[in-house]
Amino acid sequence: MATTTELIAWESSLPDAQQRAAREERAVLLDFSAAPD
Amino acid sequence: MDTVTYPDEQVARFLTDHFVPARVRVKEHPSLVGEYLVSWTPNVVIADDRGKVHYRVEGFLPPEEFVAYLSLGLGRYWLDRMEFDRAAGRFEEVAGLHDGTAAAAEALYWLGVARYKPAHDKAQLRAAWQQLARDYPDSTWARRARIPDVKH
Numbered sequence: 517m518a519t520t521t522e523l524i525a526w527e528s529s530l531p532d533a534q535q536r537a538a539r540e541e542r543a544v545l546l547d548f549s550a551a552p553d
Numbered sequence: 554m555d556t557v558t559y560p561d562e563q564v565a566r567f568l569t570d571h572f573v574p575a576r577v578r579v580k581e582h583p584s585l586v587g588e589y590l591v592s593w594t595p596n597v598v599i600a601d602d603r604g605k606v607h608y609r610v611e612g613f614l615p616p617e618e619f620v621a622y623l624s625l626g627l628g629r630y631w632l633d634r635m636e637f638d639r640a641a642g643r644f645e646e647v648a649g650l651h652d653g654t655a656a657a658a659e660a661l662y663w664l665g666v667a668r669y670k671p672a673h674d675k676a677q678l679r680a681a682w683q684q685l686a687r688d689y690p691d692s693t694w695a696r697r698a699r700i701p702d703v704k705h
Contacts, residue, residue, distance in 0.1 A: 545598075
């Protein structure tokens with residue numbers, strides 16, 4: 517089965533995501549989650 | 554979410570096509586947890602590039618339902634930015650593709666708002682909310698739908 521990291525290219529930091537969102541006129545999706553066990 | 558929802562191709566495609574996704578591990582970023590008022594995970598926040606929150610999805614959702622709420626949240630994002638046609642398009646999509654769900658009822662509520670706002674046309678509001686009352690009479694969104702007397 518494909519993993520999450522293969523299907524979704526998560527930005528490495530919130531500032532990076534916000535900068536890209538501003539450039540591309542997109543919304544930021546922030547996934548708050550517990551660290552994997 | 555990591556084992557069921559995010560590995561789903563439909564979810565990944567929708568997320569990649571419409572958002573800039575970022576992941577916050579809560580124990581590593583307590584300041585962001587406080588800033589975004591995250592009391593529980595999973596917690597998905599739709600925000601703009603300045604950090605303003607436009608929608609929030611809390612708790613686990615299976616793939617199809619998650620996509621519906623992401624689309625709904627995107628509609629709220631565009632509505633807040635006064636991009637009414639883009640917002641209405643999202644709400645129409647949710648109401649159509651996810652017919653019979655709680656997300657569809659919520660979408661019809663906001664569809665009325667998105668259609669009303671450009672010209673303060675109560676007929677547009679009434680049409681969407683009448684559909685909401687007809688199709689989802691027991692939903693909380695139908696109970697919330699009252700035609701206002703004043704402009705917003």
